[in-house]
Amino acid sequence: MGGRNKPLIVVIVGPTAVGKSEIGITLAQQFDGEIISGDSMQIYRGLDIGTAKVSPKERRIVPHHLIDLLNPSESYSAAAFKEDAKRLILELTSRGKLPFIVGGTGFYIRGLTRDLDFHETPQNPTYRKQLEAEAKKYGPRYLHDQLKKYDPKTAAKIHPNNVKKMIRTLEIFKETNHHRDFEAQQEKESPYEVVMIGLTMVREKLYQRINERVDQMVAKGLIAEAKMLYDNYPATAQAAQAIGYKEFFPYFRGEISKEKAIDTVKRNSRRYAKRQLTWFRNKENVEWFDISQEKQKKIQEMIRRIEGKIASSSN
The missing domain is CATH 1.10.20.140 (Histone, subunit A)
Incomplete structure (x- = not known):
């Protein structure tokens, strides 16, 4: 799929808790697609609750890639994501599947869609x-x-x-x-035909969803998952920096109460959502859909947008 020998990809972005995974699955089903995770933390095994990882049942409905590949002790990067996603896009398109990149890690998305050059960075x-x-x-x-x-x-x-x-x-x-400021470097022409769909909603409703989701995560065992990370991996590990885990480390050390740690997760998640919205609005060419109301109607609009891109790319 894609015109001028460029693969067509659909990218679904937006703030945490807005519902990217659910809508990604819905759209991928509609277009016989498969999903590449654009979330920097879902690649780690054992971190299921705090990363809001899609369930095994959902993965049977639509195949997902770049999930559960690394141990929490290992590092991952935008450069590695770009190469892995590039390989998967070629593989999926060769099988006639439409690749969907679903996630909110802005720099990963930008590196892939703007073809940023990561290879000249020095190592020590x-x-x-x-x-x-x-x-x-x-x-x-x-x-x-x-x-x-x-x-x-x-x-x-x-x-x-x-x-x-x-x-x-x-x-x-x-x-x-x-x-070296990667964010400011000159991008090359994208190697893909990109449909970038942004999901958003009224801020009060989004923040309420974030707070409720944190409570649900705690009920499902988030604290035990954070304790596993705290007990078995260094605080400097990339996985240990994730929101939803690091906030419990002071609680495990006896420095704050459990309630304070939970409130901090909620606060940091709301702040992260705000940063995500700012990033995608300022740095990417996104077509936004407010799903606060009439979500099914908005999904139909997204479907028409993708259909139009497929038709124009085929000409």
Whole structure:
């Protein structure tokens, strides 16, 4: 599928808890498609509840890819996602399937659809391990202070708790004496015909959904899942940085109450949803659908949009 020898892909984005997985499955069924997860944390085995991973039953309805491939101790990146997704898109289109990329990790989506070049970034594994040890010993704020010394402007863009990004940025500084801004780099022409569908809803309703979903996750065993991560993997592991898990670590250390940890998960999830909306509205060419009301009507509009793209790509 796709004109001018470009594969056609459908990308479904939006904030956490808006319902991307459900609508992705509905649309993929309609078009005999398969789903590639665009969520940076669903690739980890054992982290099912906190990542809102689709169930085995849902995966039998529509095949899903890039789920449950890595242990929580392993790292994954936008570069790895781009290569894995590229391979899967070629495979799916060769079988006559329409690829659906479903997820809210903005940089993963941008790297794939804008064909960002990740391969020239320098590596320094020894220095990286040193930084990981320092983060574990002194805490994330220590790394953030180090970053400020190199470039206060860059440090201001990175959250002090984002250990992985701070380490990667410091590693690039170490090797090149400057920060390579992937977000600002010139994109090539996309290798795909892209239909990018954005899901949104009234903020009050979205925030209510987020709060309710966190409560449901706790009822299903989220805290036990977080404890497994806390007991078995270092705090610097990429998986341990995920919202829904790291907020319970102070509770496990006896520093805050369980109720406070749950409230913090809700707050951080709402803030993340806001950041996701800002990212996709500012950086991507998205056709937005407000599904606060008349969701089925909006799904029919999405179907017509995809049908129109298929028809135009075939000409």
